[in-house]
Structure formats: C-alpha cells, structure tokens
C-alpha cells in the first residue's frame with residue numbers, strides 16, 4: 001500500500017455483515033458504533049481510555065482464535081467481526097453471573113434502580129431474575145460487608161456495589177487529572193481505593209464528582225440522590241427491551 005500518515009490511514013472491515021471504514025487505530029467497539037452495532041460493555045465508555053477488564057465486549061474475528069475484547073482490539077483491514085453468537089452470549093452471561101454473585105441483589109430498593117448499567121447488562125445477557133432483584137441462586141458476596149465510605153460530603157462510596165471496572169479511577173486521572181484513586185489488590189481481592197486505602201476525604205480527592213458520573217452502578221453515588229432519589233439522572237427511553245435507556249439495541 002501507499003504509506004500514509006497514521007492520522008489519515010483508513011481501514012475497512014465488516015461488523016455483523018456491515019461494512020464500515022474508520023481510521024486505523026480505532027477500536028472494534030468504536031467501529032461497531034459506526035456500523036450501528038452496540039456491543040455489550042461495562043468497563044468501556046465513550047470518552048475514557050479503554051481498560052479491557054469486564055470481558056463483556058468479547059467478539060469473534062474470522063480466522064482468529066479466542067474471543068478478544070472489542071474495546072481494546074484495534075481494527076485491521078478486511079477483518080470480519082461477529083458481535084453476536086450463541087457462544088458469545090454464553091460467555092457474556094457467565095461474566096455477568098460472576099459479577100452478580102458478588103453484588104447485592106437489592107435492585108428494587110437501590111437508588112440506581114433503572115439507571116444501573118450492571119442491571120441493564122444483566123438484562124441484555126439474559127439474567128432476567130437479576131433485573132428484578134430476585135436473585136439468591138447466586139451465592140458469593142465476599143466483600144458485601146465492606147464498610148461504606150461516607151467521608152466525602154457530596155458522595156458516598158459503597159465497595160459492595162463496586163465491580164472494579166476502573167471507570168472512576170480513569171475519570172479521576174483523565175477527566176480531572178487528580179490521580180486520587182487506584183485499584184489495589186489482585187484478582188478477586190482487587191478493589192478501588194482512595195490514596196493508600198484511605199477515606200476519600202483523606203486522599204487527594206478534590207470532590208469534583210467525575211468518578212460519580214463515571215460509575216456504572218450505585219457504588220459511587222451522590223448523597224442527594226441517596227437521600228432524595230433520582231433526579232437529573234432519570235432517563236427517558238422508548239426502547240422496548242427495558243426501561244434503562246442504555247442505548248443497547250436488542251437484536
């Protein structure tokens with residue numbers, strides 16, 4: 001091919017049978033949006049750098065083994081990508097079962113009810129019982145009794161509802177440039193911590209709220225919402241799939 005600057009090089013690929021042309025370096029997830037395809041996701045957002053932790057956005061690529069995360073896999077010329085298959089659905093459901101096994105099932109009384117991406121993804125992946133907060137078949141819950149951090153006057157952090165997606169950590173770094181939050185520990189013991197496992201108010205937190213906006217669950221929640229219920233967070237949706245307004249298109 002002709003050498004071109006990385007900024008202008010275009011790549012054409014197919015996603016679920018739809019041809020799409022995007023800039024080289026674009027992630028499969030963003031290319032899918034261009035093709036009108038929504039891939040389930042929890043740790044990726046439209047604005048933050050991809051993190052690749054939740055494994056919900058797995059796809060199949062013709063001629064390649066395995067199920068790469070679409071949020072961290074760049075496009076390549078001629079790629080044929082599938083975002084929906086029985087195998088992918090099974091893998092995503094398994095991922096969601098793990099999350100839910102370690103998450104309170106108080107959806108109906110949770111202040112994020114109807115505005116929770118974990119709940120939305122449970123619905124998308126077919127864990128319907130969880131959408132309605134009647135779980136119980138999923139045991140686990142190793143850190144459900146971790147203490148809530150109420151030290152910040154504007155928001156609370158409930159580790160029990162955290163899925164360690166790192167969106168708050170990335171929002172703190174990328175949006176605010178504060179670097180107050182980190183992920184400590186490894187594997188199942190990993191958790192979000194402010195500073196050196198300090199209360200938020202003793203860390204470098206400047207109370208900007210970027211982390212609260214980024215949180216997909218009710219783990220980081222404005223205190224006004226906790227006290228008065230959802231206000232400006234409510235979403236109006238005409239999606240027939242559920243009332244969450246996540247923008248996911250049911251096939």
Ligand code: FES
Pocket residue numbers: 040041042043044051052053054055056057058069070071072
């Ligand atoms: Fe890609 Fe979470 S959205 S791994």
